[in-house]
Amino acid sequence: MASHILLLSILAFSFSFAFAFEPSPLQDFCVADSTSSALVNGKVCKDPKLAQANDFFFSGLHLQGNTSNFLGSKVTPVNVAQIPGLNTLGISMARIDYAPWGLNAPHTHPRASEMLTVLEGSLQVGFVTSNPDNRLISKVLQKGDVFVFPIGLVHFQRNVGHGNAVAIAALSSQNPGVISIANAVFGSNPPIVSDVLTKAFQVDKNVVERLQAIF
Numbered sequence: 001m002a003s004h005i006l007l008l009s010i011l012a013f014s015f016s017f018a019f020a021f022e023p024s025p026l027q028d029f030c031v032a033d034s035t036s037s038a039l040v041n042g043k044v045c046k047d048p049k050l051a052q053a054n055d056f057f058f059s060g061l062h063l064q065g066n067t068s069n070f071l072g073s074k075v076t077p078v079n080v081a082q083i084p085g086l087n088t089l090g091i092s093m094a095r096i097d098y099a100p101w102g103l104n105a106p107h108t109h110p111r112a113s114e115m116l117t118v119l120e121g122s123l124q125v126g127f128v129t130s131n132p133d134n135r136l137i138s139k140v141l142q143k144g145d146v147f148v149f150p151i152g153l154v155h156f157q158r159n160v161g162h163g164n165a166v167a168i169a170a171l172s173s174q175n176p177g178v179i180s181i182a183n184a185v186f187g188s189n190p191p192i193v194s195d196v197l198t199k200a201f202q203v204d205k206n207v208v209e210r211l212q213a214i215f
């Protein structure tokens with residue numbers, strides 16, 4: 001019995017590490033081989049002897065993102081899709097631009113915690129804890145301020161300053177993933193049947209259909 005408990009706790013420990021964080025590299029680097037069709041957890045390494053500086057390089061994060069959309073914000077990601085040398089390293093980043101009152105709408109990163117640094121402007125940010133509390137933890141940030149969004153939690157940022165705002169996000173995954181709440185719920189393909197959404201959100205079918213038409 002005691003040995004079962006020990007085995008279970010060892011298993012619980014190793015699973016929590018395996019699922020909560022990306023595995024440690026087993027070599028200096030593993031530049032993603034974009035020509036490989038093999039499916040692995042992450043991307044296949046190309047021959048390290050063929051690695052070049054450009055495999056670890058991205059240019060353009062000084063450029064303002066185009067915020068002409070209904071949210072008034074734009075995310076410019078710099079993850080393993082842009083820098084193949086990030087494969088297996090467990091980190092990535094993004095630039096986020098906000099027009100006045102622009103919103104980076106509520107979303108979660110299924111695979112990453114995030115540290116957000118404000119470079120310009122003033123942002124109201126927040127995240128919501130899981131059930132049953134659903135507590136909103138929120139703050140207004142100024143230039144130079146840093147805020148943390150824990151892995152998996154729903155979070156947002158809104159520009160509450162007079163001009164444009166810019167932030168840089170650091171993320172603890174080579175491929176953090178983004179689940180935008182409105183798009184996942186009201187914009188899935190195919191759509192979630194409206195009975196599910198009318199009951200879940202306690203609204204009429206026409207409200208659900210209006211949201212489904214937007215997302």
Ligand SMILES: *[C@@H]1O[C@H](CO)[C@@H](O)[C@H](O)[C@H]1NC(C)=O
Nearest residue numbers: 064065066067068069070074
């Ligand atoms: C920004 O995006 C809008 C909407 O997609 C587009 O009409 C506009 O030409 C873009 N502006 C620039 C400078 O690329």
